[in-house]
Amino acid sequence: MGPIIGMSPDKKAESPGVVAEERAGRQAPWGGAGTLPEAQCGASSPLATRLDQAAADEELTNLNWLHENLLQNFTLGGPGGEAAPGGGGSPLFDIEGEPALGPLASASSSSSGGAGQSGERDSVKSKPPFSFSLLIYMAIEQSPSKSLPVKDIYGWILEHFPYFSSAPTGWKNSVRHNLSLNKCFRKVEKNLGKVNGKGSLWCVDPEYRPNLIQALKKQHFPTAHAFCTPPASPPSASSPPRHLLLQGCSLKESDIDAATAMMLLNSAPGHHADRCGPDSPLDLSRPDSVLGGRRAHRQPRRAGSEGFHSDEDSDAEPDTYPESPEQRRGPHGRPSSSPPPPSLKAPANKRARREAKAELDEELKEAAGSLLHLAGIRTCLEATSKHAARSKKLGRK
DNA sequence: ACTGCAATAAACATTA
DNA sequence: GTAATGTTTATTGCAG
Known part of the structure; x- marks a missing residue:
């Protein structure tokens, strides 16, 4: 992965609110006040209280937001379910189950004191810690039908990342560029998913x-x-906010995995069936439901440009697709090196089906395990946040 | 220094 | 004709 937040300095100048703040070391206060770690844990967490405001300002980094975002998602019980059609409804909920507009929205609309109001304003202008690809991915994944028109993707991004509302319109171009160039995204035949x-x-x-x-x-x-491993060196801009250590309930890899596990669950065949079911506009298992020609005749994109690469990735490059463009994007064009999702590959025989099923079961098991683990975290967070709320109440009295 | 990746800009084509 | 959408190319900067 290359630079995630990275924009060229000169380009940054075009992005309102980003340049000076980030350059000056005023970290993008993701979630700023009212966000999960600070608002819900900060008040109660000894670790958090140990953080002085300056540190908080400095450490309210992307990850902070990410943590919140992901956990919010998972608290919801899975993305997409609650989201209004077209990604209109926010799938992001705070840890107490209260609907929230999203990380930034919650930050900007938060009334829970915390960091200064100016910080909240800044947060709105801070660039999301995700690449466009991931933003698009999240937008799509959190849509009920797991598919969105560009416009709705814009909408989702705008809704959850108000930064873009004040950003130059170039970001839309970037979104389209990503959709178009990134292998991870596929265009769905319109008449299947969109009436007009x-x-x-x-x-x-x-x-x-x-x-x-x-x-x-x-x-x-x-x-x-x-x-888990506090930096030996003095905290830098990239060092994690220590207040994310939630009362001995620190975020570990497994926790992050739990986050992705949720998505994995959503991508499980059950979900596929769900998402591509009768009420779903698209059926990814049908090659003809996806317009696949576009990238095939596209010449080898600049080495992996815009794509996410795993080992299987290179195998999936156009070169390895001798078939027609349509077929190339179809589920059957999948590289053999990485077994395709069972739901997407018509099993050649029973054995293949069994293997696929076993693999799926394994995946689900892992996901379930991660979710169970996550549940513990959530409990911790809830306890923490409730404690924070109590403290706040008492403090007011 | 080199390479890969992501962001961005811009031009152009297509479509509603 | 216009705006939205989609495709493609080029450039730049950062990180490994």
Whole structure:
């Protein structure tokens, strides 16, 4: 993964509110006040109280937000379910189950004191810690039908990352660019998913979903890992907020894995059936439901540009697709090196089906295990947040 | 220094 | 004709 937040300095200048703040070391206060770690844990966590405001300002970094975002999602019990059609409804809920507009929205609309109001304002202007690919991925994944038109993707991003509302319109271009260029996203035939309007629906290519998940993990895990191993060196801008250590309930890799596990669950065949069922506009298992030609005749993209690469990735490059473009994007064009999601590959025989099922079971087991683990965390968070609320009440009296 | 990746800009084509 | 959408190319900066 390359730079995630990285924008060229000169380009950054075009992005309102980002440059000066980030350059000056004023870390993007993801979630700022009112966000999970601070608002819900900060008041109660001894660790958090140990953090002075300056440190908090400095350490309220992307991961902070990520942590919140993911946990909120999982608290919900799975993305998509509650989301209004078109990604309109926020799938993000705070840990208490209260609906929240999203990390930034909650930050900007929070009334729970915490950091200064200016900090909250800044948070709105801070660039999301996710690449466009991941933003798109999240938007799509959190849509009920697991497919969104570009417009709705814009909407989702705008809703959850108000930064973009004030950002130059170039980000939309970037979104489209990503959709178009990133192998992870597939265009769905319009008449299947969209009755009218311009443009197509976009969905996540199941083949690359693991890659995206992995990317999502990779993108924040390195810092998340630091939760467990506090840096020996003085806290830097990239060092994790220590207040994320939630009363002995620190975020560990397994926790982040739990986060991705949730997504994995959503990508499980059950979900596939759900999402591509009768009420779903798209059926990814049908090659003809996806417009796949576009990337095939596209020349080898710049080495892996825009794509998430796992080992299987290279195998999936166009070069390895001798078939027609349509077939290339179809589920059957999957590289043999990495077994496809069972739901997407028509089993050649019973054995293949069995193997696929076993693999799926394994995956589900892992996901379930991670979720169980997550449940413990959630309990911890709830306890923490309730304690915080109590403290707050008492403090007011 | 090199390479890969992501972000961004821009031009162009297509479509509603 | 216009705006939205989709595709493609080029450039830049950062990180490994």
